[in-house]
Amino acid sequence: MxxxxxxxxxxxxxxxxxxxxxxxxxxxxxxxxxxxxxxxxxxxxxxxxxxxxxxxxxxxxxxxxxxxxxxxxxxxxxxxxxxxxxxxxxxxxxxxxxxxxxxxxxxxxxxxxxxxxxxxxxxxxxxxxxxxxxxxxxxxxxxxxxxxxxxxxxxxxxxxxxxxxxxxxxxxxxxxxxxxxxxxxxxxxxxxxxxxxxxxxxxxxxxxxxxxxxxxxxxxxxxxxxxxxxxxxxxxxxxxxxxxxxxxxxxxxxxxxxxxxxxxxxxxxxxxxxxxxxxxxxxIETLDLRVRKISADAAVLAAELHGLPGVAAVHHPTIPGRPDAHLAARDFPHGTSGVFSLELEGGEGAAAAFCDALTLWTIAVNIGDARSLVCHPATTTHCHLTDAQREACGVGPGTVRLSVGLEDRADLRADLERGLAAAREAAEVLAAA
Ligand SMILES: Cc1ncc(COP(=O)(O)O)c(C=O)c1O
The missing domain is CATH 3.40.640.10 (Type I PLP-dependent aspartate aminotransferase-like (Major domain))
Structure with missing residues (x-):
């Protein structure tokens, strides 16, 4: 390769x-x-x-x-x-x-x-x-x-x-x-x-x-x-x-x-x-190197985010309970890319607060970049779909898509913590309103 x-x-x-x-x-x-x-x-x-x-x-x-x-x-x-x-x-x-x-x-x-x-x-x-x-x-x-x-x-x-x-x-x-x-x-x-x-x-x-x-x-x-x-x-x-x-x-x-x-x-x-x-x-000259590092970092970040307060679900094939975990093990020995999504408690309000609080992850509708990117699919990439179509592909109001880039993983994690703190705060305000 x-x-x-x-x-x-x-x-x-x-x-x-x-x-x-x-x-x-x-x-x-x-x-x-x-x-x-x-x-x-x-x-x-x-x-x-x-x-x-x-x-x-x-x-x-x-x-x-x-x-x-x-x-x-x-x-x-x-x-x-x-x-x-x-x-x-x-x-x-x-x-x-x-x-x-x-x-x-x-x-x-x-x-x-x-x-x-x-x-x-x-x-x-x-x-x-x-x-x-x-x-x-x-x-x-x-x-x-x-x-x-x-x-x-x-x-x-x-x-x-x-x-x-x-x-x-x-x-x-x-x-x-x-x-x-x-x-x-x-x-x-x-x-x-x-x-x-x-x-x-x-x-x-x-x-x-x-x-x-x-x-x-x-x-x-x-x-x-x-x-x-x-x-x-x-x-x-x-x-x-x-x-x-x-x-x-x-x-x-x-x-x-x-x-x-x-x-x-x-x-x-x-x-x-x-x-x-x-x-x-x-x-393409650096594809193999980049994609392996990004996939490995994404799997670690997904595992770290799983179960954190404010995170209702992490959608990544290695998260326990995923029906496609056996396919990850059988067909994807080098990982499953840097793209995965989070389900935040608090719907779009929490998702917006999460995205806006990030300083290293950039709000943009691309994936596979050297830079880590984040977006809210329900109001962007999947905004013209019906509710049923969005539901069928696992996109809800609280879904945020992450595309892990080539930055240091600890820096990415620290920034996500900042985003989650903002999302939790927004969810609390919304729940009290
Ligand atoms: C899985 C997938 N297929 C196709 C496309 C369309 O590609 P492009 O934006 O290069 O036209 C995208 C864009 O996000 C995508 O994520």
């Missing part, structure tokens, strides 16, 4: 100046040696760069690196984690398909499923991923994809991906796993049954809160040729592009991602800029 994180996709020997790190190719278009070359690229008979909306050499290095880190066959880098999910699900299920979705998803994904994907005629059944029977019963003849998070945001719930995938695969349905919180340093979904992995690279892969980016990886399990009528858009000649995308599998690539890039990345224009790709590549 550490070696691939530094070397995969780039060799200084291939650069004309011997640049040790991949340069930022910030060109909108690429000069061609002849008319015939450009024509061949547009006809998809020849690989290569033509116009940067379809990709650029810096982004290509990132795609190769994440493919190696996830042990996949191909990847596409896009403008954000949100566009990674959007494009993956559109490529599989639009128009008119059906998606089985975990109830434990990032708020933005739930909103997309509920609203924009529904506009494209894609219906969705939302299921508790810990209820395997409900998961099984949710599949219909029209189901084209299932989606789960390997570590859910913000409650850090884990899923039994082997079991969920087996159910989906028995119906020839590919499983998309949002592995943003885990990153390949903690978990490789392809080894547990995932067909497609999506990342908000904005988070741990970047690691320093500088850049928005998304990635889609094909793990090499999904083959639409097994069910050609269901995946006609991949298995028959495409009128617009003049190719059969499934032919990519013969070349060891991904028909699904070739289709997603040609159609959705091009049409939606959600290309990742070269400068952003370079920021993510730099972040």
């Amino acid at each position: 550490s070696t691939a994180g530094i070397h995969a996709g780039w060799s200084a020997a291939t650069d004309c100046h011997g640049a040790l790190t991949p340069p930022v190719y910030s060109a909108s278009a690429y000069a061609q040696t002849s008319h015939a070359t450009l024509k061949a690229r547009f006809e998809r008979r020849e690989q290569g760069f033509a116009y940067a909306r379809s990709g650029n050499p810096t982004t290509a290095v990132l795609e190769e690196r994440i493919t190696a880190l996830e042990g996949g066959t191909a990847a596409i880098a896009v403008a954000s984690g949100q566009s990674a999910t959007t494009i993956a699900l559109c490529a599989l299920a639009a128009p008119g398909g059906h998606v089985v979705a975990s109830s434990l998803l990032y708020g933005g994904t739930t909103e997309f499923l509920d609203d924009t994907l529904a506009d494209l005629g894609v219906t969705c059944t939302v299921v508790d991923p810990w209820d395997l029977r409900a998961w099984e019963e949710a599949f219909t003849a029209d189901t084209r994809a299932a989606i789960v998070e390997s570590i859910a945001n913000p409650g850090a719930q884990l899923v039994d991906l082997e079991a969920l995938s087996a159910i989906a695969h028995a119906r020839d349905v590919p499983v998309v796993v949002d592995s943003t919180l885990a990153s390949p340093a903690l978990y490789r979904p392809g080894e547990h049954g995932a067909d497609v992995v999506v990342h908000s690279a904005t988070k741990y892969l970047c690691g320093h809160g500088t850049t928005i980016a998304g990635l889609i990886v094909d793990t090499g399990r999904f083959d639409p040729r097994r069910c050609p009528e269901r995946w006609e858009r991949l298995t028959t000649p495409n009128r617009r592009f003049g190719v059969t995308f499934a032919d990519e599998y013969e070349r060891g690539g991904s028909g699904l991602l070739a289709y997603a890039r040609a159609k959705y990345v091009t049409d939606f224009g959600t290309t990742l800029p070269a400068a952003s790709a370079q920021q993510i590549l730099v972040g």
Whole structure:
């Protein structure tokens, strides 16, 4: 992991100046040696760069690196984690398909499923991923994809991906796993049954809160040729592009991602800029180190906060009584990321007092930064959801999400004590009012 994180996709020997790190190719278009070359690229008979909306050499290095880190066959880098999910699900299920979705998803994904994907005629059944029977019963003849998070945001719930995938695969349905919180340093979904992995690279892969980016990886399990009528858009000649995308599998690539890039990345224009790709590549170089330290510190802080006055619950897989504790032990030997949440007594008033009293933790709606961050999901990341949707993913009025950074753990703990004292005071005032 550490070696691939530094070397995969780039060799200084291939650069004309011997640049040790991949340069930022910030060109909108690429000069061609002849008319015939450009024509061949547009006809998809020849690989290569033509116009940067379809990709650029810096982004290509990132795609190769994440493919190696996830042990996949191909990847596409896009403008954000949100566009990674959007494009993956559109490529599989639009128009008119059906998606089985975990109830434990990032708020933005739930909103997309509920609203924009529904506009494209894609219906969705939302299921508790810990209820395997409900998961099984949710599949219909029209189901084209299932989606789960390997570590859910913000409650850090884990899923039994082997079991969920087996159910989906028995119906020839590919499983998309949002592995943003885990990153390949903690978990490789392809080894547990995932067909497609999506990342908000904005988070741990970047690691320093500088850049928005998304990635889609094909793990090499999904083959639409097994069910050609269901995946006609991949298995028959495409009128617009003049190719059969499934032919990519013969070349060891991904028909699904070739289709997603040609159609959705091009049409939606959600290309990742070269400068952003370079920021993510730099972040990945230290991914393994950062994520292991952060995960270990988060587990210690979660245990220390558990049972403190004013804390009704700590949502972290290692807290006694969590139904996914066995999954943490079985599948996450290096930890479960720096994200977890607290349930404060006193609801939103206590949560607000807690956040406002912190001096080291910053109030911000990001995770996976080098800086420790805190937010109140019910009024921010999950504010457009219904009460029932919030409840289903474990977000209540007193929930605060913590994203542990790289600071000294004792300093973080001392600041949390300050926040808890303020939260207790606010809860008392509210109770007396
Ligand atoms: C689990 C998860 N997936 C996807 C996203 C969306 O990513 P981005 O903000 O890069 O679009 C987020 C953002 O917070 C997230 O936490």
